[in-house]
Amino acid sequence: MESTTELMHGHQLPKPKMHFRMQRLLPWLIPAAIVIGWQLSSQVGWISSATLPSPVAVLQDGVSLWQSGELQKNLSVSLYRATTGLLIGGSLGFILGFVNGLSKVCRGLFDTSIQMLRNIPHLSLIPLVIIALGIGETAKISLVAIGVLFPVYINTFHGIRSVDPELIEMGHSYGLSRWQLFTKIILPGALPTILMGFRYALGVMWTTLIVAETISASSGIGYLATNAEEFMDMKTVIFCIIVYAVLGKVSDLLAKMLEDLCLEWRQAESRS
Structure with a gap:
């Protein structure tokens, strides 16, 4: 029995650890294979360095940009535009979704107009934004704010409207106040959908910023890529694309x- 127990402890306990490591490594297998294949193709000569520089050359260019301080300066500008636009547009979208989801009067007054505006591609508003706000920081931040507003709004609105009415009735029967009803029933029920909208809005945020920074910009990662494009500097262009991809992933x-x-409360309930 002892040998059997030792055998079980010796061979079965590492399996969850191995499984966990495989789960963490699995998403990186395809990107790693692409980078390795890209590097080998560049070394063999299958890909021209003028058309597509090797990953090592792109990395060296990134190190040079970092050492010169140019990368940090433009990266900080892009992060400022992205976070400011996210805070403004996300807050406005959450407030509108929250108010329209709870109030029939507000829903009848605002929702149709918001839904009409939501179906307009926000990047098509670039000429209008430039005419109204110029080409400065306000225009770029406004574009990001408009882009993230609608995903946050529609998911907040849908999340609040999809809360089980029976739970709300139960809250009323237990004598919960409006604030208790909101904090204990409505918000927890709507939170998964709200967070999904926030996560989707992050992708829209970076997509909008890329376009905004390539139009009449004098700083930012998009400006760095556009400036490099004018000098046919493919290493910097590809490096900027990788920076955007890393920012999106982070x-x-x-x-x-x-x-x-x-x-976390949902995970605790599922475990129990």
Whole structure:
């Protein structure tokens, strides 16, 4: 029996660890294979360095930009525009979705107009925004804010409207106040959908910023890429694209962490 127990402890306990490691490594297998294949193709000569520089050359260019301080300066500008636009547009979208989801009067007054505006591609508003606000920071931040407003709004609105009416009736029967009803029933029920909208809005935020920074900009990662394009500097262009991809991945991971933190109660319920 002892040998059997030792055998079980010796061979079965590492399996969850191995499974966990495989789960963490699996998403990176395809990107790693692409980078390795790209590097080998560049070394063999299958891909021209003028058309597509090797990953090593792109990395060296990134190191040069970092050492000169140009990368930090433009990266900080892009982060400022993205976060400011997200805070403004996300807050406005959440407030409108919250108010329209709870109030029939507000829903009848605002929702149709918002839905009409939502179906207009926000990037098509660039000429209007430039005419109205110029080409400065206000225009770029406004475009980001408009882009993130609608995903946050529609998911907040839908989340609040999809809360089970029977739970609300139960809250009324237990004598809960409006604030208690909101904090204990409505918000927890709507939170998964709200966080999904926030996560989707992050992707829209970076997409909008890329376009905004390539139009009459004098700073930012998009400006860095556009400026490099004029001099046919493909290494910097590709490096800027990679920076945007990394920023998008990091922001998505942060949103996932926030989602896990805010919805920890659901995981506890499923375990129980």
